[in-house]
Amino acid sequence: MHINRIVRFLPVLDWGRHYDRKTFSGDFLAALIVTIMLIPQSLAYALLAGLPPEMGLYASILPIVLYAIFGTSRALAVGPVAVVSLMTAAAVGQVAEAGTAGYAIAAITLAGMSGLILVLMGVFRLGFLANFLSHPVIAGFITASGVLIATSQLKHLLGVPAHGHTLPEMLGSIPAHLGEINWITFLIGTLATVFLFWVRKGMKPLLMRLGASTSLAGNLTKAGPVLAVVVTTAAVAVFGLDAQGVKIVGIVPQSLPPLTLPSFDVTLLQDLLVPAILISVIGFVESISVAQTLAAKKRQRIDPDQELIGLGAANIGATLTGGFPVTGGFSRSVVNYDAGAETPAAGAFTAVGLGIAALFLTPLIFFLPKATLAATIIVAVLSLVDFSILKTSWRYSKADFTAVAATIILTLSMGVEIGVSAGVILSIALFLYKTSRPHIAEIGLVPGTEHFRNILRHEVETHPQFLAIRIDGSLYFANARFLEDYLFARLVKDEAIRDVVINGIAINEIDFSALESLEAINTRLKDMGIRLHLSEMKGPVMDRLQRSHFLDELTGDVFLTHYRAHCRLRNGMDMPTVPSVS
């Protein structure tokens, strides 16, 4: 019991006990491939977040190790990811000027806050809160973020100064600088972009036609960005293009991650609180969906609350070693998985690889053009952009479409924080609105059966003296009055009715407000000389009604089946007993 509790918080104790040579070799190979892929990606996402490139490497070292210790996914690779880097830039850009020390400290602090929030959510088992990010909101947000990220890189591709965190701001700031376009930068960026697209689509088939095995072709494809980095860096170095205005990465310190601490400035913490919450939740949702997809393939189980702790630890690791907010990334995790990672140790080996890169390889990227990193980002994020969600959600439900469209439009026009917050609030509001007007069907008997169906959809038997309605929804404060209005509007039209039966098969709850409303309905019907009956109420609902005075005052009966109610009210016939629905 005691050990189990420790294992709950330290999954490493579980898989670590069974570690052997075979798992080691699988993990090692995966780590090698992921390391090669991660070097340009880490640099690029630091650029996207507006931070010095080395912070991208730092954010990929200790976080990976801590996730390996505390996380539950065997394949998840943690580090900077596109959407979270964009959100970091948006959040930190509000409190500090890009390129200043304050900016880097704010990003480090944001990672620490996010880590703390994630750990607390995990300890208090609040992982379910992430479910309030509906699929339409996530899909819309990711697509809009992809567009924002790609647009934000245009300035690096064109070699012009531009700024802003929303689409209108960014696009609006470019025209003024069109005369300043650096055509060499533009050429490098465009060629790198085209090359990287080709690597994604055309290179693997070509290599296989040339005789390479599937896995070799796949692994070489992953090295595409490294190739682009090497070639463009060499071109700049050889031809001295930096003197012609091509922006380069420049001096990157040769060092292991430094020890850093977040700021404890109260104003800064207040300013970053909402962004930190949003980054935590978005990062968690992105990470857990990747982890669950990969776990399903191997029948492994992901514990969402433990994942929160794993990601929280990773972010606390980032704050202590000069990093910025991290989470489980899709592309790196898939690569890790495909390359044969068996345990989280693969992540630890990746960390060693990146540590070596940070120590020894940074002088080699002095001449790396920023346009190449921008190309890497653009190609990576455009795979996130998928506007087809607009079409599929439109066909399925207008409410879901509204949530998608609003999230996309607001994210593009007002920025990531407003976009995702508005999406969540709108989803909840639409849900509440729908449940505030539940579907109510008048029902009748399907001839020759004991089944009841909507009189509008089917040929069924009804009786002029009694009205049977099925309420397709729980009764709660927001719709309690709706039922009253429906019922009395219906009764005004039909003076013959002497009995009303509410069929409760689809009523999953009756809250206190709805109970008050039912009592009011019962009293008003009594004044009108009409009895109120209930049928097929579920066990938990009946349990609760029995704790109130409602059943004592009910003018009619409670029927265990609707058929029984139908027969009794029609002609006094009685039926065999069936237990109440529960």
Add this chain to the structure above:
Amino acid sequence: MHINRIVRFLPVLDWGRHYDRKTFSGDFLAALIVTIMLIPQSLAYALLAGLPPEMGLYASILPIVLYAIFGTSRALAVGPVAVVSLMTAAAVGQVAEAGTAGYAIAAITLAGMSGLILVLMGVFRLGFLANFLSHPVIAGFITASGVLIATSQLKHLLGVPAHGHTLPEMLGSIPAHLGEINWITFLIGTLATVFLFWVRKGMKPLLMRLGASTSLAGNLTKAGPVLAVVVTTAAVAVFGLDAQGVKIVGIVPQSLPPLTLPSFDVTLLQDLLVPAILISVIGFVESISVAQTLAAKKRQRIDPDQELIGLGAANIGATLTGGFPVTGGFSRSVVNYDAGAETPAAGAFTAVGLGIAALFLTPLIFFLPKATLAATIIVAVLSLVDFSILKTSWRYSKADFTAVAATIILTLSMGVEIGVSAGVILSIALFLYKTSRPHIAEIGLVPGTEHFRNILRHEVETHPQFLAIRIDGSLYFANARFLEDYLFARLVKDEAIRDVVINGIAINEIDFSALESLEAINTRLKDMGIRLHLSEMKGPVMDRLQRSHFLDELTGDVFLTHYRAHCRLRNGMDMPTVPSVS
């Protein structure tokens, strides 16, 4: 059609056409009684709102007339009410000092904003928004407000300066002034309070024992506050008690309501926006529940959206004639109804009565002690205080109890605005939390019937190779993952299962996120060699599923009845067709 549309916005055209001598005499008598009752009440509520007493009269004149024209209730009496006056004091107290001109202007402006909000809500038919104030929140809020109001009057009863808008503030500010208690004031206040309590409880029986008819006794009882006012005013005047420190009303201008306009200062409007929304909604909820209670007794219909317009017009009337926020009050409406008011014209006659009072009677109340008004308020609001809601809601449901308790505690400790806002947010959060973990029952066949029940509650037939579950709730984003977790946790325990049937009789909706989740479940089950079936899905839900690819990919079948699914999966037996549930 055209006329009907005008009548929709001007109910006066409806009842006005049938006005005759009999309705006139009923209305006139009711107006007389209500006028006598309203004079002290209006002065008292102005005191409660921190405003000059004449504003209480002004707020009862034009608003009544405008409500009579635009409102739908035949008995509702509009004017200052206790809770809204308290909320006015809290809101205006944040932007101006009590007793200043700015304070009065802010109150006038608040009425105008509230009027505009109500009219807009009515025109856009947003009356349903008031349903989000759940019964527990309203009950808790009214009770806590009653306590706050009574406490706020202690300073007038003791004759000490005290202040604050929350219970700790008000109680905390009294001890420092205990030495300054004016004992004559205290005596007047206490005697008036005891007398008014006795009028409520003991006077009517006494009068009837003395031979008065029920209606005479009732009407004399209503004059109780007037008697208290007359006696205490006379006492102060005769004995010169004002010279001994008894605070009196003093000079009240002899005038019809003045023409006033709200302030258009943007900062003020911004500061008052949230309070104005809360006052509008709370006022509307209080008013509509009174109107509906009275209408039910006479089988009249209240149109909530038109009520919004009526109340909005009344508040706009208040802003134009030196009043403050008004709404339909419980006690005055009941008195109006009991006294035999037949049409809204009774309200118009009351307005005339109050206009006469404002013109001619104000010099008579120069010596009226504020302690008497405080006593009137205390006795009136203590009837609002009902802590039994804590007990009944506790017995019925812990979630509802939580909402009640939180609303009461927060209203008392943090003030009316935070209290009611937190109550609404908490109710919604609790509802979302409950629906995010729907009840899921494993079901089996009740022997000898075609009914299915929870295997945990009943002796039912099941089959080891198939699992049938009934989901008691709509599937939407907040619980989509919950179903996945439930299902796979269940399947891990039982390797024999080859078919899963989801019974949809209680699923009222499947949103886009839940559809994604069902698709994921279908795919994961397929990987495990398990088929997924649906049974008794409702018509609207099936309509929507048919617009997606889900049914094409579904590994199992869709059964119109669960019995059919049970038979088919058990032994290939087939059943007669029943149309799908809709």
